[in-house]
Amino acid sequence: PAALYRKKSLTRPSLAGQAKLGRAQSTQRAGRLLATxxxxxxxxxxxxxxxxxxxxxxxLRYRKQPAGAQLMHCVLLDTSASMLRGQQLARAKGYLQAIAQQAYRQRDQLCVLGFSGDSAYVIQAGAKAQAFNDGWIRPIAGGGGSPLASAISLLERLLQHARLQGPVHACVWLLTDGRFAQVPEPPHGAGQITVVGFDRGGLPLQLSQRLAARWQADWIPA
Structure with missing residues (x-):
């Protein structure tokens, strides 16, 4: 009935009130997303x-990430000959698979660089992580030396290019057995560095742990 309709309409908020309520709810949602x-x-x-x-x-520890910055997982994969001992490269590729899956679940970007012989090379340029990664991770081969300095130089150039598109928070993962003739300075512009140690076989030299200490980076054994 018309009378009932008029009674209900009196209890509805005005258009200005609805707009104010919508802005408040939108602000609350944005706050929750930012907090997350x-x-x-x-x-x-x-x-x-x-x-x-x-x-x-x-x-539990929490990562500090600048508001509005895109998180990029940057993996430096040691594919040198020493990583072939004891199937360490195969284990590192499994670890890389896990990082890629985590990046995909969080809708982060992923950049993967390999280094062996006398140079570093791009395996995956910085882009949104994908759901299926076995097709490009499985064929990664190894052999030769461990040119870590070349990998760091290549990473710094890629990050510099990526930041032309907007702010990037770089989370660097170094997957290695720590067998380097010379240890360079850590990557410039990295928001966080984690060294994952694959130094097994023979004496426990703890080379990767020493590298992490020198870089003041986090270290975890594979």
Missing amino acids: ASQRIDWPRSLAAKGQAKLARPH
């Missing part, structure tokens, strides 16, 4: 804090 983005779990540091214990909430 700035409170991402930093798994390497969390697992290092966990040690041999069962993972619990006090172990």
